[in-house]
Amino acid sequence: MTFNGVVSVHKRCQCGNEMKLLLRTVVYAGKTEIANVPIFSCGSCSQSEVLYDVKRDLKELIANLGSNPDEHPIRFEDCNELVDVLYEVFTQGLAYANVRNIEAMLEERINQLLDLYLLARSLSDRHWTAEIEKRLTQITSFSLHAYRSNAK
Ligand SMILES: [Zn+2]
Numbered sequence: 001m002t003f004n005g006v007v008s009v010h011k012r013c014q015c016g017n018e019m020k021l022l023l024r025t026v027v028y029a030g031k032t033e034i035a036n037v038p039i040f041s042c043g044s045c046s047q048s049e050v051l052y053d054v055k056r057d058l059k060e061l062i063a064n065l066g067s068n069p070d071e072h073p074i075r076f077e078d079c080n081e082l083v084d085v086l087y088e089v090f091t092q093g094l095a096y097a098n099v100r101n102i103e104a105m106l107e108e109r110i111n112q113l114l115d116l117y118l119l120a121r122s123l124s125d126r127h128w129t130a131e132i133e134k135r136l137t138q139i140t141s142f143s144l145h146a147y148r149s150n151a152k
Pocket of ligand 1: 013014015016017042043044045046047
């Protein structure tokens with residue numbers, strides 16, 4: 001099987017093996033399910049870690065849930081634009097979820113958001129403009145460069 005330069009998204013674990021990027025459901029306070037959290041997970045040891053770029057938003061989300069969260073599940077992709085793109089790629093299947101496809105999807109989403117941004121600006125809709133700005137920030141600060149371990 002050849003990969004033609006297409007690599008899945010992974011990083012090196014402390015144990016030396018590869019951690020793969022997956023979307024996982026996280027249960028907060030034993031109650032609230034947060035679905036589709038991007039997590040690097042190691043197949044050989046039990047190590048796992050949340051994708052750095054979404055950590056802050058996840059913390060914010062958990063802080064807003066407070067100490068007594070209700071029980072209905074949260075879709076993390078509804079809270080973060082980057083997660084929404086990853087979700088879209090991952091729902092095409094794990095084989096599809098590689099650096100090249102994610103980068104193409106990110107670029108497409110950024111272009112869509114820029115179009116929306118111009119529209120919102122031209123309508124002088126401040127609330128909408130601010131919302132799109134926030135979504136753009138979540139997505140444009142992300143780079144897959146660090147996870148291209150095969151692509152040298
Ligand atoms: Zn490991």
